[in-house]
Amino acid sequence: MDSELGDEYEECFMYENVHWYWDDKINQLMYRSDYDTPEQNVVGPTKRIVGPVTFRDDIDVFEQLRFKKRYQRKCCPTDVVTLQDVKDLALYTAPPRFLDRDVINILHLASTERLIRASIMYSQYYLQITDVLKKRTSELLEKIPSPSSKIIEDVYRENLEDFRLLVAKEYCGFITGAGEFAKYHHMGRSKTKTCPLLKKDRVLFETIVRIIIQIIWIALGRKSFDEIEIEMHRLFKSHIFNFAQHSAEQKTKKNLNVVPREVGVLRGKCMMNKQKLNTLSPLMDEVHCKKNIDYKMFGIGVIEYPRESLSSRLRLLEGALTLPETSFEKNGINMGILGAPRSCFDTMLNEIPMLSPAQSSFGLQKSRSSKIGQSRRSLAQMSRKSSVLSQALYKNIRLPPKDEALYQLDEFVSETKKPIKPCLIQRKKWLNKVLQISKAHFIMK
Known part of the structure; x- marks a missing residue:
């Protein structure tokens, strides 16, 4: 069935x-190629993504039913939450100007799947270590640091650097137009375009980054949005062009930089201080950093390494990038709400609180006496108010320690790993949605 849908997509976009x-x-009626045409004549995401963008996270019951009927992935009762579920919800709540054909296609690539998974794991571990460091900083006011404190913080720093490297290697393919991203590069597939589409590329980049931030926030249980946004902007754009942090500092009139003692742990030792125009993003700094990196890290998720050549640490990272969500629990992978039972969440992926019998009977009596007009109240508000009754949504990430003895390969591995299959059915639904929006916009004009 997937192959048949793939053929349909090729026929639909033969005039791309x-x-x-x-x-x-x-x-x-004739058609003309857009290659080597002026940038302003190219049809695409032309509206600039500047300033804060609001996603419709709090929608009423009727909107939720519409989403469930038209756009939600069909799943069985024993199914688990997948990344596709989170992407569908992020696209449904996104502003209509975000829905573009290129955006939908990019979000349903195997390379983008790995990029989003790596970003979710990094953000989850970053928030986890941030909480630990805040607690340790407060304890230092009353205690003297022990010799083992430096060793523990070095482990945190190395783990964060490895997670950043996973994000960096996928991000490099995105900005250089490698592999599946070649079709969307601003210099064309062969990098020979005489008139680069810089404006379209800039808007496309900003749109993808903002949707990825929304996906991470939903996957992590809708917690710490400001921290996630600031850190993702810092990774992809560097501190100088971190719009999220600059706008937050203007509102609060405070410097939001972390405590100097925590900078070395959270941001690592690969930060390169250069002039403004030559500044690279921290992700590029991780790639160009002069340190002892296991070379197999750069091929994780892409190269088919022999399993015996990978340490337990690399096997866990490889599984996080390539395994289906149904195998997460069996392999000890914790990635937000991904892999959790789907029955524990409502349509908007808010956790369904577990109430006591007395509370549930009280809620039943209250619902019987409520008015019909109150049914439009969002289920998201109800789950937020009762979230204190539930336990943690997901477990903390526990990485195996690094193996000092690097596993060597007898010969260079050239076999590529089987990529993650994108959900073509969901992709087709969102492309139809884009077509409906474009038709409505044309009629209004």
Whole structure:
């Protein structure tokens, strides 16, 4: 079935990167390629993504039913939460101007799947270590640090560097147009375009980054959005161009930089201080950093390494990038709410609180006496108010220690790993949604 849908997509987009016009000489509708055309004539995401963008997270019951009927992935009662579920919800609550054909296609690539998974794991571990460091900082006011404190913090720093490296290797393919991203590079597939589409590329990049931040926030139980946004902007754009942090500092009139003692742990030792125009993002600094890196880290999720050549640490990271969500629990992978039973969450992926019998009977009596108009109140508000009754949504990440003895390979591995299959059915639904929005916009004009 997937192959049949793939053929349909090829037929639907055989006229991609073209525009249509009427030829008076032959009285016929013709099309012309958009390659080597001025940037302002290219059809695409033309609205600039500047300033804060609001996603519709608090929607009423009727909107939730519409989402469940038209766009939600069909799943069985014993199913688990997948990354596709989170992507569908992020796209449904996104502003209509975010829904573009290129955006939908990019979000349903295997390379983007790995990039989002790596970003979720990094953000989860970053928030986890941030809480630990805040607690340790407060304890230092009353205690003297022990010799083992430095060793423990070095382990935290190395773990964060490895997670950043996973994000960096996928991000490099995105900005250089490698592999599946070649089709969307601003210099064309062969990097020979005479007129680069810089404006389209800039808007596309900002849109993808903002949707990824929303996906991470939902996958992590809708917690610590400001911290996630600031850190993701810092990773992808560097501190100088961190719009989220600059706007937050203007509102609060305070410097939001972390405590100097925590900088070395949270940001690592690979930060390169250069002039403003030559500044690279921290992700690029991780790639160019002069340190002892296991070379197999750069091929995790892409190269088919022999299992015996990977340490337990690398096997866990590889599984997080390539295994289906149904195998997360069996392999000890904790990635937010991904892999959790789908029955524990409502349509908007809010946790369904577990109430005591007395509380549930009280809620039943209250619902019987409530008015019909109150049914439009969002289920998200109800679950937020009762979230204190439930336990933690997901477990903390526990990485196996690094193995000092690096496993060597007898020969260079050239076999590629089987990529993650994108959900073509969901992709087709969102492409139809884009078509409906474009038709409505054309009619309004």
